Amino acid sequence: MPLLKCEHVSKRFGGMVAVDDVSFEIMSGELMAIVGPNGAGKTTMFNLINGVFLPDEGHIWFAGVDVTRFPSYKRAHLGMGRTFQIPRPFASATVQENIAIGAMFGAAGGELNVEEAMEVADEYIDLIGLKAHRNKPAGGLTPIEKKLVEIARALAMKPRLLLMDEAMAGMNPKDIDQMVTFIRHIRDVEGIAVVAMVEHIMRAVAGLAERVMVMHQGAKLVDEPTREALNDPRVIEVYLGRQAEEFNAKG
Amino acid sequence: MRGSGKYLPIVPVLAAYALLLLYGLAAPGKWQLVAQLAFYCALGQAFNLFMGMTGYVDFGYVAFLGVGTYGMAVTISSLSDGGLGLGIILIGFLAAAVFSTILAMAVGAVALRLRGAYFAIATIGVNEGFRYLIEGARIWNGADGIIFSRHLKTALGRKMAMTVSTFWADIFVFGVAVLAAVLTLYYLRNKVGYALLALREDEDAAKVMGIDVTRYKIIAFITSAALAGLLGASGWALKLTYVYPPDVFEIHYTVEAIIIVLLGGAGTLMGPIAGGLIYGVSKYFLAITLPGFQLLIFAPIIIAIIVIFPEGLVGILKGKVHGTSLEKFVI
Amino acid sequence: MFFEQLSGNLVQGLILGSVYGMATMGLSLIFGVLQVVNVGHGAFIMVGAFTALILFQSLGVPPILAIPVALLIGMCLGMIFYYGAVKPLVSPSGAGIRKVGRRQLGKAAGVFVAVMIAMRILSGVLDLNIAFSIFIAIILMYAFLVYVYGGRRQEKGPELATLLVTFSLGVILEEVVKQIFTSEARGYNWDLGKLDLGFTVLPFTKILASGGSLTVAVLLYLWFNKTRAGMAMRSVVEDSVGARVCGVNVDWQYALSFSLGIGLTVTSGVLLTMFIPVGINPYMGGGYTLKAFVIAVLGGLASPYGAFFGGVVFGLLENGSYTLLAALPGGEPFALTRFFSFVMLLVILLIRPTGLLRRKG
Incomplete structure (x- = not known):
């Protein structure tokens, strides 16, 4: 069984057909x-x-x-996780909190409380190699670091x-x-x-x-x-x- | 913030309220000022739970205080012969919370589906709308309001009624302030707080992360409204023993709430206390030295804060203590 | 009898509605171009009302001639407020994004103290009281910080900030006017005779107000569609990035639209007092803000013409509903009408949230 299946999907905006019968x-x-x-x-x-x-x-x-x-x-x-074209981490939250939010509310979210989510976040911080920025607000990172945080946040959703x-x-x-x-x-x-x-x-x-x-x-x-x-x-x-x-x- | 230290920031909050209360009890002739300060702190704290945590402004916020006031007034004026004793006040608080929750659900059902500016537009008429409903349809005695000092005396006896409106009403205001602070900290330290943080920063990204944003907005909106109802019931109804529609739906209270939250720092636990104290004290002195000029002086200050210091006092303080041992106390 | 009353009220509603429509065009223009909701809208209407009142009472200027004066006052206010408070939040070119540090604050505090001292010395000459001195000192200190060092950009987007700022601007206007003219309600009496239609009587001042509104709306339409400047502004509404690429100075268009929007709103205050020449007081604007929002969402928030037609529809609905509500026993029709306009706002937002939610583009 496929994980994702799109069948004859179409979307129009006004007169323009943006997606036309895609499967x-x-x-x-x-x-x-x-x-x-x-x-x-x-x-x-x-x-x-x-x-x-x-x-x-x-x-x-x-x-x-x-x-x-x-x-x-x-x-x-x-x-289903997603990252954006221009990274959109939650600017005032720290790197750890950003990733923890993914763990808290994503597919794994039902069972995790805040403390557990923070621990999960630490694992992903190690994975993306941003340990030094763990407690810094994500708004102050470089674009590539933001991208990594966003990917880690999506991965933490499991x-x-x-x-x-x-x-x-x-x-x-x-x-x-x-x-x-x-x-x-x-x-x-x-x-x-x-x-x-x-x-x-x-x-x-x-x-x-x-x-x-x-x-x-x-x-x-x-x-x-x-x-x-x-x-x-x-x-x-x-x-x-x-x-x-x-x-x-x-x- | 792991483990037992998680709720430590409640310590300075409780200490601040305890000191304020002690000062009021000990210093002769200062009780009114202290009561007013507690009211502003509670107002800020309740308002912050929604505006500060979600980033949405509810310009009709005073409506929740207004219906809360009515909750208490209607209860006391209609049940005063029931021999309920002090229980009547409990029922009054219950009614206040229920009234404001119902209004919040009605308004929220429309407004919380809307984003940003449209939300503000939907809320801007709530207080006026509700006032004119009461006056127009002659609900709850219409434009004449409810005067229930007589009923309060019937229910509690002359002496007790007096003590309730001059002392216990203010103590209840302290209670609302502490309750609001506890709830704020609880939210901040749990999933609700992180969901609100995420939706405040970027609502679309929050949804993609699996956050049911509408649900969390409703939680914050209703909590904030119910607290406002309790505040109206204690700080206005019990204290003044009358309700008059143009007074309790006056938009200036919303303005004051906005000033307090912005001054102290939106979305923080201690901001509304700092803001409430500063605003309350300055208003007190301005009222003595320059009566009628408070808003003229505070309105440009709001603009200055927004443009120059959007994070408010506690926000700035948070930046200063970052990385020090004080960090876990300041949020 | 009832139908005579209803049709009479509807005619009144129609001409009042055209004034309402004009009174909302400024709100829509500002939202259309800057994406800013002017929550202080009603206060600017109040300024217009006072302009008409003062010019008529102290100089004998007929209110219809107060229109250009009101437009000028409004546009000046708009420019001052735009550059003073709105621009740091919305500027498309990102001007004014420097941080304010301790040294700058120290200098600004110096400005504050200096102004306070100057005011104290001048207060004998200018007859200023101390509160006004504080007010002016705060404004100057603020202006010093914003102009010399720039504001700080909003990290969370300008929406919340602009709502609070426009709201506060309204409060400032109300408080200043209150200090000058006190909060008592005033009125004037400009009588040009009446037109008797049989089922209702229309004073010529009301007809003039309606005609004036229509003229302003038509002029605005012509300006938008026939002049270079108008088309440049329209291009910003359509696509601000595209407009910039095509060489339109978007920063200036923002300033101009804000100023023009405020100018139109102040002008509408003059026209509204020609319709209702009583109850002029500093806090009269609140009710109009609510009505303007109903009208704006009726007609589409970003479209000035939509707002004009929304105003006409609203005028009819309001007066029609007044007649119907007055027929109900046991209610206060005036208060119920105001409740009705609030319900209308929620209902419109409820049934067309998607259409109204969609931002341009």
């Missing part, structure tokens, strides 16, 4: 990337999976439950699926490689399925994902294993092709 599945422990140029509907798709928006048509199942009309927090209780919105935007190649290793590591150790949304960093896609879904103008273009997807003529046509042409023209 796909994700298995437990899978690493998948949703790729597409700006405006392809990736963020809307994320928001639909996550419950920030409700779809106009179609159904979404998560962990065997029909979550189509569920608010975000109920999806989180079922084990999710079965982690949605990462542009996890590597604005990073240099070295940081990207580290992040890819880190994401693979959490998948391998904790068995979490990860869906990463990537706009244009193909280096990250190739290293990270086992499967790629390419979106174009709101619809699903291809959904294939990474190697095939990146060599698919349709993908090259709408997405990579343009970059390749530009590259060739310059070269």
Whole structure:
């Protein structure tokens, strides 16, 4: 049984169709990337999976439950974690408190009290290597540290699926490689399925994902294993092709 | 903050209230001032439970004090012949809490579904709206209000009624202040507090973390409203032994609550006490030296605090003691 | 009899509604451009009412001619308040974000003391009392801090802060006016004769007020749609980032919209007193704030024209409901009408929360 299943999901804003009849599945422990140029509907798709928006048509199942009309927090209780494109840690809370909030209210939340959640948070602080900042307000961290706090906060929720919105935007190649290793590591150790949304960093896609879904103008273009997807003529046509042409023209 | 130290910050709070109470009992002629200060601390503490913890402003907050006042007044004026003795006051407090809780649920059902500015718009007319409902539909004696000093004497006897309105009413205000402080600390140290912190900082991110934001907003809203009801029942109803609609729905009390919370530091435990004491003392002296000018002087100070020191006094103090041994006492 | 009364009240409601509509356009304009809800709205209406009253009573200026004066006063107030208190919270270019430290505070305290001393010396000449001196000293100390060292940016977003600041600005206006004119209710009597429609009588002053409101609304429409400046402001409402990219000075547009919004609101105070020339007092604004919010959510909070039509609808509803409530036995129709407008606000917010909740874009 798939962990996440989207069936004919559509979302319109006014006259514009942001997501157009998209269906796909994700298995437990899978690493998948949703790729597409700006405006392809990736963020809307994320928001639909996550419950920030409700779809106009179609159904979404998560962990065997029909979550189509569920608010975000109920999806989180079922084990869906998320990070944002621009990291949004709770600025006045300390790093430890931020992560503890994830542990307190996420999928693990039912049983944990504040003290237990703080202990869980300490484990994740070690994992992301921010022990020195444990008691500092998250608002004062660097963007990359904020991103790490946000990922740790999502992991502390004990999710079965982690949605990462542009996890590597604005990073240099070295940081990207580290992040890819880190994401693979959490998948391998904790068995979490990860869906990463990537706009244009193909280096990250190739290293990270086992499967790629390419979106174009709101619809699903291809959904294939990474190697095939990146060599698919349709993908090259709408997405990579343009970059390749530009590259060739310059070269 | 693990283990037994978790609730330590209640110590300075209790000490502050105990000192204030002792001062009032010991210094001749200062009881009224002390009672007023306790009222402001309690008001700030109750208001802070919602505004400070969630970051939403309820401009109609005084309505909860107003209905609480009515809760006590209606109870005493209708049950005074029942031979309940002091029990009548207990029932009055119960009625006050119930009235304000019901109003909070009615207002909250609409307003708490709304975000930010729309919430403020929904609440801004609550006090006026409720006042005009009472006057317009002639509920609870309409625009004439309820005068129940006679009923209080019937129920408790002349001497006891006197003591209740001149002394015990103020002690009850202290009680409300302490109750509000205990609840604030309890919330701050438990899941409720972290949920409120998260939703105050970023409501969307909070939802994604699995926080049922509406539920926690309702908890804070109703707690804050019920405390306001108790405060109205003690600080106004029992003390004055009458209720008059334009007085108990007067928006200036909401203004005072805002000043106190901002002055001390929104969302902190001790902020409202610091704010209440500073505001109360300055108002007391301004009322003597410059009667009628309090708001003229305090309104620009609110703006100055918001623009220059948004974290308030205790917020600044918290920054100063960070990393020292005093840290666990100051929140 | 009842229907005659009802239709009479509805006609009155229609013309009062057009004034209500105009009185809400400023609120909507400010929200549309700056995303700031002016919680002190009613206090600015009060300033307009006093402008009309004072000009008429002490200089004999007919209230209709007080409109340009009120607009000017309002726009000046708007500019002062925008740069003094609102800009540090909302400025799109992020101006004024420095921290205030001990040294700056020390200097500001110095300003405070110096001003206090100056006031003490001047108080004999200017006949200022000490409270006003304190007030002015606080304002100057504050202005010194904000101007020389900048405000501090709000970490949690400007919403809560702007609500509290506009609320406090309203309180300041009320208190200043109270100190100057006391809190007693005043009124004036400007009589131009009456128009008898048979079922109701309309004083010409009311018709003039309604006509004035309509004129202002039309002028605003033309300005927004036919002039460069108006279109620049509209572009900020549509998309402030896009507008900046296209070379619109968004900072200045913010200041201008706030100032214009306040100007319109103060002007509406003049027109409202032409309709109801009594009960002018420093705290008269509270009721109008509530009404303006009902109207604004009726018409869509960010749209000045929506607000105008919302005002007309509200005027009809208010006067219609008054007639109906007066027919009920055992109630106080005036108070019930005010309760009714509050219920209306909650109901609108309840049935259209999504439409109203959505911010632009």
